[in-house]
Amino acid sequence: MKILEIKEKPVPISSSIQNAYIDFSKMDVSVVAVVTDVVKNGKAVIGYGFNSNGRYAPSGIINKRMIPRIMDAKPIDYLNEDGTNLDPFKLWKIMMTGEKPGGHGERSVAVGTIDMAIWDAVAKIEDKPLYQLLSERYGDGKPDDKVFVYAAGGYYQPGKDDKQLQEELKGYLDMGYSVVKMKIGNSLEEDIRRIEAALEVVPSGKNLAVDANGRLDLKTAIKYGEALERYDLFWYEEPGDPLDFELQAELSKHYKKTMATGENLFSMQDVRNLIRYGGMRKDTDYLQFDCALSYGLVEYMKTLKMLKEYGWSSRRCIPHGGHQMSLNIAAGLKLGGNESYPGIFEPFGGFADDIAVENGYVGLPDIPGIGFETKAKLMKVLYSVAK
Numbered sequence: 111m112k113i114l115e116i117k118e119k120p121v122p123i124s125s126s127i128q129n130a131y132i133d134f135s136k137m138d139v140s141v142v143a144v145v146t147d148v149v150k151n152g153k154a155v156i157g158y159g160f161n162s163n164g165r166y167a168p169s170g171i172i173n174k175r176m177i178p179r180i181m182d183a184k185p186i187d188y189l190n191e192d193g194t195n196l197d198p199f200k201l202w203k204i205m206m207t208g209e210k211p212g213g214h215g216e217r218s219v220a221v222g223t224i225d226m227a228i229w230d231a232v233a234k235i236e237d238k239p240l241y242q243l244l245s246e247r248y249g250d251g252k253p254d255d256k257v258f259v260y261a262a263g264g265y266y267q268p269g270k271d272d273k274q275l276q277e278e279l280k281g282y283l284d285m286g287y288s289v290v291k292m293k294i295g296n297s298l299e300e301d302i303r304r305i306e307a308a309l310e311v312v313p314s315g316k317n318l319a320v321d322a323n324g325r326l327d328l329k330t331a332i333k334y335g336e337a338l339e340r341y342d343l344f345w346y347e348e349p350g351d352p353l354d355f356e357l358q359a360e361l362s363k364h365y366k367k368t369m370a371t372g373e374n375l376f377s378m379q380d381v382r383n384l385i386r387y388g389g390m391r392k393d394t395d396y397l398q399f400d401c402a403l404s405y406g407l408v409e410y411m412k413t414l415k416m417l418k419e420y421g422w423s424s425r426r427c428i429p430h431g432g433h434q435m436s437l438n439i440a441a442g443l444k445l446g447g448n449e450s451y452p453g454i455f456e457p458f459g460g461f462a463d464d465i466a467v468e469n470g471y472v473g474l475p476d477i478p479g480i481g482f483e484t485k486a487k488l489m490k491v492l493y494s495v496a497k
């Protein structure tokens with residue numbers, strides 16, 4: 111077998127929402143299709159991938175470096191031992207040929223996007239859902255049958271008042287979520303008012319997470335921490351700059367409740383520095399690395415191995431991004447859950463069309479691959495790239 115072609119197209123995810131740092135109205139993502147010569151049920155097996163929200167389409171890196179490297183390689187260099195399927199680890203090495211260590215930038219997004227499409231193809235060729243394949247190959251053979259998901263929303267939007275915020279969060283609870291998340295970081299006074307409004311509609315502080323998107327300096331992060339502590343929230347997310355490990359470590363001396371961070375760390379090495387120097391507490395805090403932004407599942411497995419060496423359970427990982435790739439990893443490799451953005455970042459976010467969230471958990475479809483084919487609107491976009 112071989113890869114016949116890899117296609118990439120940038121697709122807008124237009125939205126009027128904002129977090130404390132960026133406006134999403136100009137954001138796009140790269141969609142990739144890996145076309146193989148394997149035929150199943152009369153159709154060519156095509157693996158699909160896309161980068162997670164929050165980073166722009168890395169079209170240049172994908173088209174100028176990653177795709178040519180794979181297409182220039184001989185199939186024997188990227189196939190498994192019996193030549194019947196792709197080997198994601200070999201393909202990862204091919205993509206990273208000639209790339210220096212460190213300075214991960216947009217490169218990790220480019221690799222993560224193609225890596226997703228490769229794993230989709232691998233599972234389709236094996237005729238298994240990806241979570242099943244991951245569990246059999248790298249886990250205990252028994253994937254979780256449902257995954258904890260929380261609803262991330264509560265964005266700042268022009269003209270949005272507290273009543274609208276309450277309606278939005280109530281809507282997520284009605285959809286079956288048990289934990290909802292809202293943005294903070296614009297100003298403490300405004301945010302305390304918004305948080306108290308949110309707490310009127312959720313059962314308790316444990317059902318509400320807040321996310322500062324790396325906006326706060328140490329002094330302000332501590333001030334927020336002091337004000338938030340009494341609410342006993344689900345977590346206080348990414349208070350300071352994602353690479354400021356000293357800030358995170360200092361803050362953990364002041365804020366004793368649960369914190370979460372890591373969505374903007376794009377390599378095992380960066381994550382290791384967070385674990386070494388960030389003062390994160392393995393019995394309290396959560397880690398949010400998103401494989402689709404950080405060199406894909408091949409790198410994520412290195413990260414999980416490193417975490418284990420430092421005594422961290424995979425259950426402390428609840429990835430950013432709200433996509434089905436992380437949902438498969440969560441079920442197959444036993445993570446703590448996955449993010450979800452109901453109605454936002456469509457059509458990339460969200461899970462199978464016909465599987466509802468119940469009591470804060472979502473099930474996974476029993477179809478080969480990542481499960482994109484269970485999302486009609488998403489497949490329309492993916493097919494348009496493969497054509």
Ligand code: MG
Pocket residue numbers: 321323347348373430
């Ligand atoms: Mg976040």
